[in-house]
Amino acid sequence: MAHSENLTPEQAHKAAVKRILTVTGILAGVTALEFAMAFTMPAGMGRNMIFVLMTFVKAFYIVAEFMHLRYEVKVLVLSIILPCVFLVWLVVALLLEGAY
Amino acid sequence: MSTVAVPKKRSVWDGGVSPMNVSYGKLMMWFFLLSDAFTFSGLLITYGLLRYSHPSYEGDHSQFTFSTAYWPIPEKVFAAVPFFEGVHLPLVFVGIMTFILILSSVTMVLAVEAGHRMDQKDVEKWMLWTILGGIAFLSCQAWEWTHFIHGEPPGTLMPDGTVFMGANLKQNQYGPPAFADLFFFITGFHGFHVFSGVLLNIIIFYQVATGVMHRRGHYEMVEKVGLYWHFVDLVWVFVFTFFYLI
Structure with missing residues (x-):
């Protein structure tokens, strides 16, 4: 390793x-x-x-x-983690406006 | 005057090097898993959305009975264990399944670690344990599905006045139709991932055992199927929480 x-x-x-x-x-x-x-x-x-x-x-x-992601190059870590922001967005949007 | 080009500062993105320091195959496995994570998130978020658009059970936890009028409490549904028919053991079987999958993930890392040492015998041993863990998990799931589909007496009164036992895509004894639909879809989609993971592991195990990886000089294929296998475990961690615990 x-x-x-x-x-x-x-x-x-x-x-x-x-x-x-x-x-x-x-x-x-x-x-x-x-x-x-x-x-x-x-x-x-x-x-x-x-x-x-x-x-x-x-x-x-x-x-x-x-x-093994924490031992990878930073740009690889970010390119996997950052897109997950869209999931946070979806969850927050549904929690705030899902009742309409 | 000579024309010596002043070397510009080159970035890692100018070519010639691998900026992410991983092979093409491993990078694509990561991006595939990212897209798969979006698929599973879509399914679990749909579960949340449908669950909270149904009325929830308002009453004493111990007095809970199945009804199509409200969403069931998961631990009341998943309370059966093989060889202990009729005994109420909430979440015990799902807990066992979770441990099986986590342990098979551990044996997979040990296989990858053995691959770094070029220890073919160790890779074989740990991959075999991983495959056995996967098969054990799938067998547990088969039992769970069978039990869920056949149900437990006495069944539940349906809106049309009949008494129904078990579950299918149109009606089920545990709660609203969407509950069983989501159970079949989410655990089924995850189970299919486990199934294809076991198949991939068997193919790579065969190649390891016949010395293909050793002649190639590295065990990177074990790492790639390892990534997939850990992802399957990761998804189960979320399914366990959002489908069974909450």
Whole structure:
């Protein structure tokens, strides 16, 4: 992997696997927490907002680490992330004007 | 007077270099996934729009019963687990499916990592686990769909006065027709992505196992199908939240 220049191949391998396992732990932990909250917290807008927030945390780790995007060139990162602004626009537009 | 051209400052976009520092195939996979993200967003936003244009259930959570008059509470619909028929276990099976998909995503990164080390045996091992995870997820989904379609007694009273059990595209026992339509469309479209991902993984696994990648000198194809596979996992994270949790 690109972020391990001064390491021997064996060390780089160990570091990469450790990183993968850390991210696995985060994803599993957040999912388990969501699951626990679904049964302990009363349903409502507040809980839904927390669920959406946790979903974006998981999405960040999958895209950044598993899909390796955070180690790519900046212009590639931007050309993938910036178009998603249109989705935000659509959601905001529907939330504000969807009732008409 | 000699005509020495003063070298102008060249930008990375003037040609000769790869500005994004990835191969053509990988870049196109990224742009395909971006377009696919828009498709899935369209589906999930449609779910939100249709859900909030139906009345929601106003009443005690524990007294909830299925009716076509209001949108169902998802955890009341998805509460069945294989071998535990009749036991009310909300979201347990979907939780298992989520973990299967996340784990198969992890084995996929491990395959990519092994590819960087040119370790053919390790790539084979982890790709095989990934394929098994994909097949396990699809099997779970097949069971879930079967259960959803056949339904659970006693069924629900339809607006035309008949009692209906299960679900199809025209009516369902859980709520308004749009609920089952969106279930079939969104989880079906995602399931089809998983299915094609498994097929791609099998093709690449075959090529790895026959030494094609090793002779080529790099395992970039594993990275490309890996991107697709992680994207399938990413979509499921969103489907899990917006369809099952909220």
